[in-house]
Amino acid sequence: MHFHGFDIIAVYVDDLNLVGTLEELTTTANYLKKEFEMKDLGGTKFYLGLQIKHLPSGILFNQSTYTEKVLRRFYMDKAHPSSSLMIVRSLDVKKDHFRPQEEGEEILGPEVPYFSAIGALMHLANCTRPDIAFAVNLLARYSSEPT
Template sequence: MVKFKKYLSDCFHMKDLGKAKYFLGIEIARSPQGMFLSQRKYALDIVDEVGMLGSKPATTPMEMNHRLLADKSPLCVNPVKFRRVVGRLVYLTITRPYLSYAVHLLSQVMHEPREAHWEAVMRVLRYLKGSPGQGIMLRSDSDLKIRAYCDSDYNSCPLTKRSSSAYMVLLGNSPVAWKTKKQDTVSHSSAEAEYRAMSDALKELKWMKRLLEDLGVKHETQMELFCDSKAAIYIAANLVFHERTKHIEKDCHSVRDAVKDKLISTVHVQTNEQLADILTKALGASPFRCLLSKFGVCDLHVPT
C-alpha cells in the first residue's frame, strides 16, 4: 500500500489525507463493529433550507393510505423549489434506503406538483428533522453471503394501474443495494407482480455476484431470494403453471432458470418479516421502526 501511494504521488500532484471521514456529503465513522455511513449535515442543510428546523418531527416519512398520484389539489405555488428539494432527497437515499419509496413517488409528479405533494415533501423533511443522523452500518463481521428480499405493491399506481417493485440486497447483515421502481407493464395478478419483482432482484444478484468475483471473493453457495408470495415461488419452481404465467414475458422466466441452475434458492418469508416492504408502501410507525432495525439502519447520534 505504501509503495502504491508513493507511485500515485509520483504520477499525480496529490497527498495522503489519511482515512476518509467526509466525502461528498457522506460522513464516515469507523469502529470495531464496522463502518457507519450517514449524511447528517446534508440532511440538516435540506431541512434548514426550507426553514423547518423548528418544526415538529414526524414518526414516518409518509402518511399511510395516501392517494398522492391521483390528487387534484391546487398546483404548487413554487414548483422550482419542490423540484430542488426532491432532487436533494434523491441523493439522500444513498444512506437512507427507506426514503426510496417516498422519493420514487414524489419524482413522478415533478412535472406538475400540487399542494398535497408539497405537504408530502414537508412530512419527509419533518421526519429528517427528528432523525438527522440515521445511516447504514456496513458490519465488519459480515459472512460475505449475498441474500435479497423482493416485494411488490400490486396495481399501486392509480393512473396507470402498474405495480411497484422493490428489492433489498444484503451482504451478510449489511445493506449494499436497494431499489424501488414502477413495473414496465400492467400485471394481471399479484402473483405476476411479485414474480416480476423477483426478476428485477435476480438481475441485481447476478451483478453483485460478478462484482464479488472481480474482488476475489467466490460465492459458492446459492444466493437466497426471500419473497412473501408463495404463488410467485411456485411459478419459479413449476414449469407448468399456465393460468398464472401466460401473460408473463419470457425474460421474467430467468428466475426459473436461476432456480434450476441452483444460482438462487427462493425462500418464503412472512409479510411482517419482508424487509423490502418498506420500499413499496407507506407503513405505520410501529412496523416502520421494526423494519428499520432489521436491515442495518441506525443512528449513532441518539443518546443511549
C-alpha cells in the same frame, strides 16, 4: 515491483482516496509519494458530501450535514420528527392524498421549490437513505402538477 492484490483509487480533482488492505494501501501510497508530491491525510472523514467514520467493525457513511442543510433550505429544520417516513394511506385513487390534481385544487406555483426538494431527497435516498426511497418516489410522480 510486483503486486499481489489491487487498490481502488478514487480521484476527484486533486483529491485521491485509496481503498484496499492495509498492506496494499501502504505499498500504493509509498509508490505514489515517490512519483508525485502529495500528503497523506489519513483515513477519509468527509468526501463529496459523505461523512465517513472508520469503526473496528467496518465503515459507517452518513449525510447528516447535508440532511441538516436540506432541512434548513426548505424551512423544515424546526419540524417535529416522526417515527413513520410518511403517513400510511391507501393507494386507492379515490382515497389517496397523493393523487393527481382534482377539480378545484390549485397547483403549487414556482414559489414552492417542489422540484428542488424532490431532487435533494432523491440524492439522500440514492446515497445513504434507501429507507426514504418509496416516499420520495411517490411524491416525485406528481412533480409536473404538485398540489
